Amino acid sequence: MHKKTIEVDTKTFVRFWLVILALGLVGLFIWKALNGLIIVGIAIFLAIAIQPLAARIKRLTKKESSSFSSVLAYGVVILIIGVIMAVVAPVVIDQTVQFVRQLPDTFEHTIGGWDGINNFGQTVGIDNLQEEILNGVKNFSNTFVRDFGNILVTSVGTIAQAATNVILVLILTLLFALEGPGIMRQFWNIVEGRHKKNGAVRAWQRLVQRLAGVISTYVSKQVIVAVLDGCVVAIAVLLLSLTCGFSSGLALPMGLLALVFYLIPMFGPIISCVLITMLLFFSSPIAGVIYLIFYILYAQVENNIIAPKIQGDALNLPTALILTAIVIGMYMFGLIGAIIAIPIAGCVKVILEELPELREAEAISG
Numbered sequence: 001m002h003k004k005t006i007e008v009d010t011k012t013f014v015r016f017w018l019v020i021l022a023l024g025l026v027g028l029f030i031w032k033a034l035n036g037l038i039i040v041g042i043a044i045f046l047a048i049a050i051q052p053l054a055a056r057i058k059r060l061t062k063k064e065s066s067s068f069s070s071v072l073a074y075g076v077v078i079l080i081i082g083v084i085m086a087v088v089a090p091v092v093i094d095q096t097v098q099f100v101r102q103l104p105d106t107f108e109h110t111i112g113g114w115d116g117i118n119n120f121g122q123t124v125g126i127d128n129l130q131e132e133i134l135n136g137v138k139n140f141s142n143t144f145v146r147d148f149g150n151i152l153v154t155s156v157g158t159i160a161q162a163a164t165n166v167i168l169v170l171i172l173t174l175l176f177a178l179e180g181p182g183i184m185r186q187f188w189n190i191v192e193g194r195h196k197k198n199g200a201v202r203a204w205q206r207l208v209q210r211l212a213g214v215i216s217t218y219v220s221k222q223v224i225v226a227v228l229d230g231c232v233v234a235i236a237v238l239l240l241s242l243t244c245g246f247s248s249g250l251a252l253p254m255g256l257l258a259l260v261f262y263l264i265p266m267f268g269p270i271i272s273c274v275l276i277t278m279l280l281f282f283s284s285p286i287a288g289v290i291y292l293i294f295y296i297l298y299a300q301v302e303n304n305i306i307a308p309k310i311q312g313d314a315l316n317l318p319t320a321l322i323l324t325a326i327v328i329g330m331y332m333f334g335l336i337g338a339i340i341a342i343p344i345a346g347c348v349k350v351i352l353e354e355l356p357e358l359r360e361a362e363a364i365s366g
Contacts, residue, residue: 038333039165043172045340047180048212049219050077054177070177078170084256091253091279184208203361207354214346222263225307229269230259232302233276236294244290246283254279264335265326265342269299317345 030037050073057076058069192201234255241248254276261272273295281288317325322342329341 035165038336039168040172042336042340043169043176044180045215045343046169046173047176048215050074050173050177051212052216052220053077066181067178071174074174074177084260088253088256088260091250200358200361203354203358207351207358210350210354211347214350215343218343218346222265225302226259226262228306229262229302230255232298233258233272233295236291236298237276237280240280240284240287240291244284244287246280246287250279250283264338266323267326267330267338273299317342317349321345 050070053076054066054069054073057072058066061069061072063069188201188205191204234251237254238248238251240246241251257276258269258272261268261275264271273292276295277288277292280291322345325341325345326338329337329339329344331337333340
């Protein structure tokens with residue numbers, strides 16, 4: 001067997017290990033700064049997403065300054081989010097506590113008098129299963145109501161961290177909305193000045209504009225369908241309150257809850273349907289059942305007629321790819337990942353479409 005000797009000069013050897021070291025340092029930086037990078041990424045995403053609203057405001061107000069329309073669009077979005085949180089959160093908490101407090105009475109009035117429970121209990125060696133279940137329900141109800149305040153207090157640290165992240169996202173979103181266009185203009189001017197031919201630069205500009213268009217188009221159309229979904233849910237809950245005898249004040253919070261969850265692709269409407277059904281069931285079991293049947297029927301119309309009509313083929317992605325993107329985004333970044341997964345998948349599709357032209361433009365410019 002012949003042995004082969006490979007000779008590597010010192011320069012190549014040093015370059016190789018410098019590349020390895022640089023890749024390691026970049027990986028370490030990403031790992032250490034991951035939370036910060038996620039916050040910055042979300043802020044950039046939101047700044048791009050509100051641009052259609054800012055452009056519409058600019059046309060309506062006929063102001064030449066883009067900063068004014070961006071600030072106004074940002075303020076409108078923040079106001080809407082604040083109203084939703086102020087209206088929905090207290091109702092959800094109040095309904096949950098009220099249901100748990102009334103759980104023992106509900107059990108007694110529904111299946112508490114059913115002798116079949118005791119008959120089943122005797123078969124497994126429990127003489128009075130009904131009383132055991134009732135005592136367990138009472139203990140759970142009393143413990144939950146008593147410790148609910150303590151649960152909130154122990155969650156203060158997590159809530160404070162989440163609030164800090166939200167504040168950072170909001171501040172960065174406003175800054176990117178105001179200064180982002182100017183930063184991009186300066187960036188392209190610098191790049192164009194360093195290239196002899198600007199064909200490649202224009203190709204990259206077109207790519208970036210298409211990526212921003214994918215995000216803004218998806219978000220704006222998703223919001224339109226979400227608002228429609230929320231209105232339908234609010235009207236349905238209002239009509240049920242008039243016929244089933246519970247408070248009509250639940251209509252608006254339930255509509256806003258449906259609106260928010262619809263922004264989560266695919267899984268959001270299912271989650272909102274389950275939550276609203278449960279909350280209505282707390283007030284009126286019949287209303288909960290009727291709402292569940294109604295929303296299942298309405299979802300078929302919305303998913304097959306309304307949403308495709310409004311959203312059209314903006315991204316033109318296969319369903320399997322959409323679901324795959326949502327699952328990956330959800331497991332990587334949680335709820336935020338699920339929300340931004342589809343536009344990111346659309347951006348990847350655009351990059352793949354533009355890649356041949358980018359290579360051709362780079363070859364010509366090179």
